[in-house]
Amino acid sequence: MSAALMALTGHAEDRTAAAREWRAAAKPVVGYVGADVPVELLTAAGVLPLRLAGSPRADDGAGERYLGRGLDPAVRSILSRLLAGDYGQLDGLVVSRDCEASLRLFYAVRELRRIEPATALPPVQLVDVLHLPHHTTTRYVLAKVRQLRATLEGWVGHAIADADLTRAVVAHDRLRDLLTEVARLRRRQPARLTGTQALSVVAATTALPVERATELLQRLLAEAGSLPEAEGHRVFLTGSSHDSPDVYAALEAAGLLIVGEDHDWGDLLFHRRVGGSTELALAERYQHNGPSAARASIRRRAAHTAEAASACGARALLCYARRHDDGPPWDFPAQRAATGLPAVSLERQPYGALDIDARAVAARLRVTEEVAR
Known part of the structure; x- marks a missing residue:
């Protein structure tokens, strides 16, 4: 590592x-x-x-x-x-x-x-x-x-100067650019990052000063050539967000490789730039950011998932929805149709865990893919 x-x-x-x-x-x-x-x-x-x-x-x-x-x-x-x-x-x-x-x-x-x-x-x-x-x-x-x-x-206890806001916008947009480059490491074939590692990288940037996060991402990209190849059945993950790596780690230990996702602890967090230094540009970035399962239409979610899964080279679609997160199951049929990928949905899952063996999930995805052929 x-x-x-x-x-x-x-x-x-x-x-x-x-x-x-x-x-x-x-x-x-x-x-x-x-x-x-x-x-x-x-x-x-x-x-x-x-x-x-x-x-x-x-x-x-x-x-x-x-x-x-x-x-x-x-x-x-x-x-x-x-x-x-x-x-x-x-x-x-x-x-x-x-x-x-x-x-x-x-x-x-x-x-x-x-x-x-x-x-x-x-x-x-x-x-x-x-x-x-x-x-x-x-x-x-x-x-x-x-x-x-x-x-x-x-x-x-002090005013936020416009110049400070401009610098902050530039810094965070630069961080998003670097996260986009890091995301490409697991989209490669073969991948250079696992989904678990990519999730941890994104999580770390939300707990660090932006300058420190930027420095570490630049170093990671410079060291990318030394990263080992990541193997597994390439899966795009949709559904609930994941603020811990537990589910990712369990799925990847079972032979899957999560090459992308559409929740805001992953790829969706850095999906859109501000691109301007005004309060209006900031407002427009957050207004049009997404689409999240809780706030976007089924049609918009399906179109985004299909585009993102294709860009990742995913071979299957997996929906994970935890208990009391009711939006993802409504999105799933349209996402499955839009992607055209073999798909499995896991609903009412415990927080940060699976209620079935991850190996069984991997086997279901592979069987679904064989049937689709």
Whole structure:
């Protein structure tokens, strides 16, 4: 394994390592939930943006107490970890309305701060980004971007200069360019990265200062020639997002190779650039970003999945939908038809795990492919 890949994997496993260093230098850290949060504004404010992830193996009882059981377990886990102080001291929390579960998380944190101040939860701001293709939607999202900017200025105690926003946009667009180059490493035939490794690389960049993440990606690309070839049955993964590598690792240990995905902890996170230095350009980037399972139409999801799966050279389509994530099963029939690939759907799966042997999943995909021939 290359030194850069080892470093990135380490930051994916210990997501608060950079935040601890940042805090030790008396610099603020702001957590965020969801890919609809304009991280450029956080960087421009001089804070470290730390995307919060759940933990499939941790106790989520505290989150269940306030959110109930009928909600995405990944969000229950995030609230449990917030209450336990697992993310360290946060100077603020920004939550996007990327799905109903995230919205419920926002309301829970805001109310807990009001009625149970001993929980010591950070101040919280909601970012409500809509994804309709209308000029009125753009104006609405622009207002929300400006609202977040004002909130961040209040948290850090100084104005966000336009020049700082411009630099942050350039830096994050550069990071997206590099992530796109890294994604090509697993699309090669033979691949140079596994899906598990690629997922960890993306996760690491959401827990590091943008400059440090950029440096490590540049080193990884420079070391690409020394990476071993990755083997396996080439699969495109759709459905629920994955904030931990557990499911990827299980599937790849069973002989599959995940060469692409359409969730926002993977390829969808860096799918679109800002391409401008204004608040309007920022608003348009997040308005038109996607398409996520929770916010996009079935037709748009199917078209995106078909294009992405073809670009990856995938031989099969696998849909993984965890419990209480109801969007992906509605998308799957249209995605299967649009890709024309042998396809298998796994529904109501436990968070960060499979309820059947991964080898059985791999066998089902291969049988489906043989039948399709």
